[in-house]
Amino acid sequence: MIIAESLTRRFGSTTALDGFDLDVPAGTVHGLLGPNGAGKTTAVRILTTLLRPDAGRARVAGHDVVREADRVRARIGLVGQQAAVDEQLTGRQNLEMFGRLHHLGAATARRRARDLLDRFDLAEAADRPAGKYSGGMRRRLDLAAGLLTDPVVLFLDEPTAGLDPRGRAEVWRTIRSLAADGTTVLLTTQYLEEADQLADALAVIDHGRVVAAGTSDELKGRLADDRLDVVVRDPERLGEAAALLARVGDGEPRVDPDRRLASVPVRDRVAALTEVARQLTTNGVEAEDIGVRRPTLDEVFLAITARSAA
Amino acid sequence: MTTYWMISDSWTLTQRTLRHWRNQPAQLVLNLLFPVMVLLMFAYLFGGAIEVPGGGDYREYLLPGMFALTMAFGLEGTYTAVAADAQRGVTDRFRTMPISAASVVTGRSLADMLDAAVGLGVLLACGLAVGWRAHHGIMDALAAVGLLLLLRYALLWLGIWLALAAGKPETLMAVQILVWPLGFLSSVFTSPETMPGWLGTIARWNPLSATADATRQLFGNPGETGPAWPAIVWPLVLLIVFVPLAVRRYRRLT
Incomplete structure (x- = not known):
């Protein structure tokens, strides 16, 4: 049309x-x-x-x-x-x-x-x-x-x-x-x-x-990976969680101390989620919330425009 | 068919202005009052101090000038209306409709000529009320009115062009800076004889002076007695220059 x-x-x-x-x-x-x-x-x-x-x-x-x-x-x-x-x-x-x-x-x-x-x-x-x-x-x-x-x-x-x-x-x-x-x-x-x-x-x-x-x-799906978010109960252990995410995830983890949140891009959502949950338990890091989410359109948009500017 | 729609569209757009008047009568009255106020100010406040070249009653001298000035100030109304449409996107809406550029500008000019006719009518009545008279009979008086409307019509296109070029109603101030000197640096209120040499020359060549002086002769009022042809030539020159510019500007709006 x-x-x-x-x-x-x-x-x-x-x-x-x-x-x-x-x-x-x-x-x-x-x-x-x-x-x-x-x-x-x-x-x-x-x-x-x-x-x-x-x-x-x-x-x-x-x-x-x-x-x-x-x-x-x-x-x-x-x-x-x-x-x-x-x-x-x-x-x-x-x-x-x-x-x-x-x-x-x-x-x-x-x-x-x-x-x-x-x-x-x-x-x-x-x-x-x-x-x-x-x-x-x-x-x-x-x-x-x-x-x-x-x-x-x-x-x-x-x-x-x-x-x-x-x-x-x-x-x-x-x-x-x-x-x-x-x-x-x-x-x-x-x-x-x-x-x-x-x-x-x-x-x-x-x-x-x-x-x-x-x-x-x-x-x-194409332009930005899913993200795995972990919210820890004890703010002291946020660094530990971030280090763990860095090992499992496919990129640099992002940390938001105010929300006690660590987040990392992941490609295989199921494998990453299972692995992170297991390691958190093994290391005794208590998580208040854990989940995989699709990127927001904002993240996609930033990824695309950053690419086209480069 | 095309001609039919052109006339129909122009009329629809003219009606639009009539509806504005009906919806906002206060606005219309204020617009009509402004020249009346200027007229009274000059007739009674300043008039006593102004001498008419070659003698004669100042109010008789003043009125034809006021008529011409009101025609020139009409430019501001045209400018405001066209610029507001351009800024609000109304002009763009017209341009995405199956109507011709000619209809849009013709509608505008018809509406403004109606406005000019009403304004001039009010001022003629005021003139009669303060003692001004047309001494040379109805035909000459009608010719004078024709010259005045011709000036308004010519300046209208300058207004459309300026508004489309500037595109913002806020720039009206800039237009006033253009219009007011044009209005006062003329034979409207005083004779150019009384001005310093070079200013007097500019005032004599002002299109407004041409129309004011020619209508003074046609009405049989005191004042300048130069040739009448500039009162026809000036508006024609303005039309030849600004009609194509305005239409082109409308088509090429970006």
Whole structure:
């Protein structure tokens, strides 16, 4: 549904995109993850026809974003980093205006506006100016505006940036229900948890190119080892536990004295866990907690971006 | 079909501004009051101290200048509205919709011309109330109004271009630094004759002076009696320069 091939875009001497490739199948939620300035927004702006690439090609919903920009525009919705609504108009007036500009008839635009206001839980606030809305409400209005024409592909550029946890949860719920209805979604975010929660597949972008792609689990398995954590009862013996982990594990152990925690990456989770438990007992080091866990997406992300910087 | 949608989209965007007025009438009234306040200030506070070249009533001299000044200050409204849209992402939303660049800027310019017409109407009424008159009949008066709206229309494109280039409503201060000297360094309040030589020359060449002076002649008010053609040529020059710049800037927004 979204295909990008070797997209490149320079701004003066900075290269924002440098051979960016992406393939998003229909009906999936795809997360585009990367630090600030990695090129996420530039990629979205090219895919939504707002910006022309210097090189490379992209097709969205079957149409070329440069040569058939109008056809792409008729099939996409974009929700950008700020709520792109007119604050002096009411929620209803905003949706009716954007509906008319999408060339819906007056009656259809009114009906769509009413449906979307209901669906996004904005019916009560429909006739208040959008400027008086909370951040979460404004973002929902923005999302509603992006859905006026039932777009085939929806682009969400950091849709929860600057929202409080409640606003974020509201937006997440909306995105999930859209995905359930079969809309293809490309979501950019800096919040790893967001990508973990929402996306079927991820692409990590750094310095303008995709440096890793796959499902969240694949990336975790492929790019960072599982970790074995031991919490000791007696803080005095934390050093001993760490030394033991260094022998069993596949890397440098990390120690967190405040939590009495020693942690080490391991490849064979079962063997390592059995061995550590046995040795702790043999040496009489009492453990309060012991366990193997998957790396967090943060750890994966740091591992990937550290690699691509090297 | 394309033409139909262009007209329809432009009208939808013009309606947007009418809705702003209806939703925030206080804002509209404040915007209308500002030039009235300046008018009263100059008519009654400073006016007594200002001499009209060649004699005549100062209020008769002042009003055409105020009309032209109000048209120039309209630039600030255009600037604020366009810059706010650009910053809020509303412009980007328009650009991802199947509507043409021409509709977006035409909608803006129509809305601003409506605003200018209302503002000018209020000021004409105030002028009549403080004793100003159009002495040369309705046709000349209408021609004067036409020249004033032409100036507003030309400056509007400068406003759109500046706003798209700067993209931030906070930079309005910078625009005021541009607009206020343009407003005062002209024949709006006093004759350039009374200014030091080089300043007087700048003031005489100011597009605002051209419009103010030409409307003074058309209304039959005292003041400058230069040729009227600069009042048409200046706006045309501004349009030729800034319409393409503004449209190009809109298309190339990044």
